[in-house]
Amino acid sequence: MSINLAKGQRISLEKEGGGSLDYIEIGVNWGAIEKKGFFGKKHVAVDLDASIGMFDAQGNLVDTVWFRQLESKCGSIVHSGDDRTGDTGGDDGEDNEVIKVNLNQVPSNVTTLALVLNSFSQQNFGEIPFAGIRIHNGKAGSGSEFAKFDVANDPTFAGKVSMIMGSVYRHNSSWKFRSIGVAIGEKDLKASLAAFSRDYTN
Template sequence: MAINLSKGQRISLAKDDGSKLDYIEIGVNWGAIEKKKLFGGVKHQAVDLDASIGMFDDSGKIIDIIYFGQLTSKCSSIKHSGDDRVGDTGGDDGQDNEVIQINLNKVPSNVTQLALVLNSFSQQNFGEIPFASARIHNGRAGQGEVFATFDVANDASFSGRVSMILGSVYRHGAEWKFRSIGVAVEARDLKTTLASFAQDYISA
């Protein structure tokens, strides 16, 4: 059964039998904005969100960035499914709009944190977006089970913000853990969002 994460919660990336997960997929799902028409009914406005991963060492230095402009990390341990520029226009279809595959065994030893961030490319703020969530799959999406879910919608603090730090996958001794963050930041682009993560969460 999937874990419903709350802000600040930390979980070990381990199977029910205690064995480590060596491969996970993080999927992000979101809805298009609904606007009321002048003479009744609604129209859907496409929402272009971008899920990205920043790879950091323990000093806060960025080692690599995986995003719509670079779909595979230089070390080949992380892959991005590609850019979704619309979102779900007919309500939540239960499918991830963008998926990031992470082979934890292949992440270089000098990388200690993987920051998962979400940016609104079209600058639509999170206060307008009807729903958004992140799901961790303990295997390939559609094959492995959903290990944990994290909803990031309907929070008054998101209004007016176009960038969000969803969470981080980080080393804890010999294992990997996930920390849910879910904080909207003042940054307006990927580079500045990752800088905010390094400043506020790299040693937290």
């Protein structure tokens, strides 16, 4: 059953039949900006980047999965690749970027995964016609979405180019998900992960 989480909510990641969940996917879907020109409509590319920072218990960044490193050094996290445009024919319902996380392969020294979204092209979220994030319990499209964010239509995101989606963190012998969903003033991934370490790893 799908669970829609509110900001700040936390849930244990468990399989529907019981037991700890060992695999999740983070999908981001967005559209290019449509503008009127002399010869009809034209599309302005939007380059959003989904990334994951891997932190230890002291809040130190251990590894980063992003468009310049599509797989974590341990192999537990894999990025589908960089989409630099967004949908140009309206919302096709498909995720433009997907990050796959095998939780049972994450090294024991990594205690927290930071899920971050940045507008590399620096268009702020309020300019983008649609932008949504879906976090899936298992594979995307399997009806197992447990958290989503409507970034483009959230007024608190207007004027911002970075956000923290949430975090996945160890709790005893299993994993929990924390829905954060806040826009931040930082302009790039490095600064966004520093903000996460400062505000959300304690």
